[in-house]
Amino acid sequence: MKAVLCTHYGPPEALKLAEIDAPRAGPGEALVRIKAVALNFFDTLLIAGKYQHKPPFPFSPGAEFAGIVEGVGSGAADVAPGDRVIGYSGWGAARELVSVSVQRLIKIPDRLDFERAAGLTVTYGTTLYALRERADLEPGEALVVLGASGGTGLATIELGKIMGARVIACASSDDKLAFAREHGANEIVNYDRDDLRGALKKLGGERGIDVVYDPVGGRYAEPALRSLAWLGRYLVVGFAAGEIPRIPLNLALLKSCDIRGVSWGAWTSRELGKQRSLMADILKWTAEGRLSAHVHAVYPLSEIAAALDVLAARKAMGKIVLRV
Numbered sequence: 001m002k003a004v005l006c007t008h009y010g011p012p013e014a015l016k017l018a019e020i021d022a023p024r025a026g027p028g029e030a031l032v033r034i035k036a037v038a039l040n041f042f043d044t045l046l047i048a049g050k051y052q053h054k055p056p057f058p059f060s061p062g063a064e065f066a067g068i069v070e071g072v073g074s075g076a077a078d079v080a081p082g083d084r085v086i087g088y089s090g091w092g093a094a095r096e097l098v099s100v101s102v103q104r105l106i107k108i109p110d111r112l113d114f115e116r117a118a119g120l121t122v123t124y125g126t127t128l129y130a131l132r133e134r135a136d137l138e139p140g141e142a143l144v145v146l147g148a149s150g151g152t153g154l155a156t157i158e159l160g161k162i163m164g165a166r167v168i169a170c171a172s173s174d175d176k177l178a179f180a181r182e183h184g185a186n187e188i189v190n191y192d193r194d195d196l197r198g199a200l201k202k203l204g205g206e207r208g209i210d211v212v213y214d215p216v217g218g219r220y221a222e223p224a225l226r227s228l229a230w231l232g233r234y235l236v237v238g239f240a241a242g243e244i245p246r247i248p249l250n251l252a253l254l255k256s257c258d259i260r261g262v263s264w265g266a267w268t269s270r271e272l273g274k275q276r277s278l279m280a281d282i283l284k285w286t287a288e289g290r291l292s293a294h295v296h297a298v299y300p301l302s303e304i305a306a307a308l309d310v311l312a313a314r315k316a317m318g319k320i321v322l323r324v
Contacts, residue, residue: 003095004304005058009049012308015061017301023099025073030102032085033070037062037093037322038119039304040151041215041240044312046091055091061304062093062322066108066118076102084108086279088121090265094304096324103272106279109287116286116293119151119319124282124291125275126237126264127155130213131163132278133267134260135233139164141210144200144224147240148185149176149317152215157183158291165211168203170196170220172314179317183292191220200227208232208255221245225252225259232257240314294318 001022004015025031043061045051069083079085085105092098108117131137137160145156148169160167161184169180170189177188189199200209200223208229214221218241225234225247232255239245252259268275285291296318299307307320 001096002301004060004062004301006047006061007058009047012044012047012305012312015047015304017304020095022097025071025076025099027074028076028101028103029073029099030069030076030079030085030105031071031097031099032065032067032087032105033097034065034067034093034095034324035114036067036118036298037065037301037324038122038151039307039311039320039322040064040122041238041311044308047308053090060092060094061308062095063090064088064118064121065093065098066114067324069105070097072102073099078102079105079107084110084114086117086121088125088268094301094322106276106283108283112283112287115295115298115321115323118321119295120282120286120293121279122264123151123155123319124159124293125268125279126262127152127159127213128278128282129264129267129275130235130237130262131156131159131211133274134262135211135213135235137163137165137211140166142166142168142204142207142229144168144170144209144212144227145180145185146170146191146212146214146220146224147216147314148180148188150215150240150314151316151319152237153180154183154292154294154318156213157185162285162290168200168209176317183294195223196220197223197226200224204229211235213237216240217245218243219245222247222251225257228255228257230255230257234259235262236260237262292318295321297321298323
């Protein structure tokens, strides 16, 4: 079978498309023929050796996928050959076949295409966990979304609206902000042109901002944190800007606000039942048309380097997907 392999740390161009032996489904596992793989920003870090997880060489990038079950191992339940499924493997999905625990798979409706389905698990899963489990987001609260046009940012806008929040989208260009508006943002801020702190102070009004969702980090973190209301919540999701900010802790003291980490991957390992319930809501809302699962672009498996370069340059509006 064909597989994209990372044999040493480096840029996307160092990845190789190779022929390797096909896996078999072990006990409690299913063998899935991959139809689409959704890429994420952390895939660029994974292949560069800059991510917290470091799989042994050679490995394939790609954490989330959609496909068809071809076979199941002993003791596997809930899925059967022919089922259309989405799954999360952490890495290793940029290939034609994967064997994965059936607990990591969820069946999808026939009307949901593989390319949109492939990108639901990480971005929408992370975001619903963040807003529901970590932020305790309430209807009517002001929700600021940094990096609002990327896959995670788009998910935050759409899920925030479903949960009844007033969504303030922040991004680096007017075209990205127009995209955020199209997907439901109530207010917008161009943080490459405007002063983020001043803009959020104006939009937050006398009360301030209730929740900040930050997958970007870097120079935007501190002004976003300063915009929080009394008892506000700042969600640490990731560091797409490349710099891990150093936050003055007196800011949390002055407003009795919270800085809350969002480690979705670790949570899924500890609370797999809750994760499956969360994904059931996401699939339902997608099937109803309330979540767009927007795909920015689809690339063949052989063009993974070009696909990852779009993510690294922060040019994607929605998901980047590989067609297998």
